[in-house]
Amino acid sequence: KQEVTQIPAALSVPEGENLVLNCSFTDSAIYNLQWFRQDPGKGLTSLLLIQSSQREQTSGRLNASLDKSSGRSTLYIAASQPGDSATYLCAVRLPGQNFVFGPGTRLSVLP
Amino acid sequence: DAGVIQSPRHEVTEMGQEVTLRCKPISGHDYLFWYRQTMMRGLELLIYFNNNVPIDDSGMPEDRFSAKMPNASFSTLKIQPSEPRDSAVYFCASSLGTVSQPQHFGDGTRLSIL
Numbered sequence: 625k626q627e628v629t630q631i632p633a634a635l636s637v638p639e640g641e642n643l644v645l646n647c648s649f650t651d652s653a654i655y656n657l658q659w660f661r662q663d664p665g666k667g668l669t670s671l672l673l674i675q676s677s678q679r680e681q682t683s684g685r686l687n688a689s690l691d692k693s694s695g696r697s698t699l700y701i702a703a704s705q706p707g708d709s710a711t712y713l714c715a716v717r718l719p720g721q722n723f724v725f726g727p728g729t730r731l732s733v734l735p
Numbered sequence: 736d737a738g739v740i741q742s743p744r745h746e747v748t749e750m751g752q753e754v755t756l757r758c759k760p761i762s763g764h765d766y767l768f769w770y771r772q773t774m775m776r777g778l779e780l781l782i783y784f785n786n787n788v789p790i791d792d793s794g795m796p797e798d799r800f801s802a803k804m805p806n807a808s809f810s811t812l813k814i815q816p817s818e819p820r821d822s823a824v825y826f827c828a829s830s831l832g833t834v835s836q837p838q839h840f841g842d843g844t845r846l847s848i849l
Contacts, residue, residue, distance in 0.1 A: 658837055658838070666842055667826055667828075667841050668778075668828075670838065673835070724780075725777060
């Protein structure tokens with residue numbers, strides 16, 4: 625059974641710092657991995673999607689990498705801003721359309 | 736473009752009552768997903784549809800839960816009878832069927848069963 629974990633569970637950093645969020649999964653048989661952010665009381669917003677054949681994806685200050693063989697993905701946020709404060713979740717897409725989500729990392733960027 | 740629309744945003748009801756949650760997916764999306772989010776269990780997939788047909792309902796917790804998708808623009812998740820342990824945030828998401836397309840989530844329904 626696929627399990628997804630995220631480290632750390634919570635992170636607090638001062639504005640301007642670069643930071644890395646980690647996602648691990650137990651079964652490398654995935655189609656893709658997606659990073660989301662969730663703001664309080666809101667749904668999930670898709671940030672980046674990495675196909676299983678890809679190594680990384682970039683969008684603005686965000687960069688996500690994928691090492692399928694080791695079951696790991698990282699989300700790198702450059703020059704963090706208070707507006708980046710949210711919970712970040714990763715999800716792996718299994719054969720078929722099933723998705724398994726990690727528990728999330730709660731990020732606070734302090735001004 | 737309109738995103739995934741869920742209603743109601745909040746629902747408070749007494750134990751034993753029937754609860755119906757509604758979802759309108761993004762136009763043109765052929766997959767629709769229902770999730771439940773709790774502090775203890777995180778985000779769990781309950782059921783998903785492809786072209787209005789339920790494909791995998793293995794995540795539905797028990798027979799009190801049922802989901803329908805009568806057409807491409809509407810789906811319901813029903814709980815009957817409801818219990819306090821059903822209290823959670825229920826999300827609907829939709830996507831195009833190709834592997835390369837992301838899921839798009841609604842803002843969720845926060846359900847409280849008293």
